[in-house]
Amino acid sequence: DAKTTQPPSMDCAEGRAANLPCNHSTISGNEYVYWYRQIHSQGPQYIIHGLKNNETNEMASLIITEDRKSSTLILPHATLRDTAVYYCIVRSPFRYGGSQGNLIFGKGTKLSVKP
């Protein structure tokens, strides 16, 4: 799986958009970008994933650059409940055997949403 690089921490004002960057310069053609977040002392929560087109769901938007070497997770109107550690993970979903469940978590970005 390709390695990812994220800033260790970010702050965001409540109600503003939170833009969380991720670099994945060694991503290969069949690898997707996944985002998870982990609120303190809870299990990680899946947010969104994408291959090369921008994606949007009820939680967030994912913007992937044309060369796919970086991406940005956007929380359009951050709330205090969005304070969490956000993990960017690159992997292929079409895997067999034991690698299907093996996500490699880095240290992520600790997002603090402030009033």
Place this chain on the structure above:
Amino acid sequence: ETGVTQSPTHLIKTRGQQVTLRCSSQSGHNTVSWYQQALGQGPQFIFQYYREEENGRGNFPPRFSGLQFPNYSSELNVNALELDDSALYLCASSELLGTGELFFGEGSRLTVL
């Protein structure tokens, strides 16, 4: 649709003891993975079960073992507990040929004294 549930939520053991943690997977999911998360670190993959067999393992010793049952629920067993086994243990379920999302439970926090 029920999510992933884990039990117990918290437990305390002493060195050398054995522990069993339990996980019920999300409805329709046939694959269960277990993770260990030490304080301040990201989760680390322990192993995965599919069709009642372990089919992938991270860098954990054999005293970490598991089971998966016909209803896809799972257990994680840890023998000869060490102080460093103190962590949050997370279970995640998924579809083997799905689109790669894992759905995690809230975890079991184990403290080894």
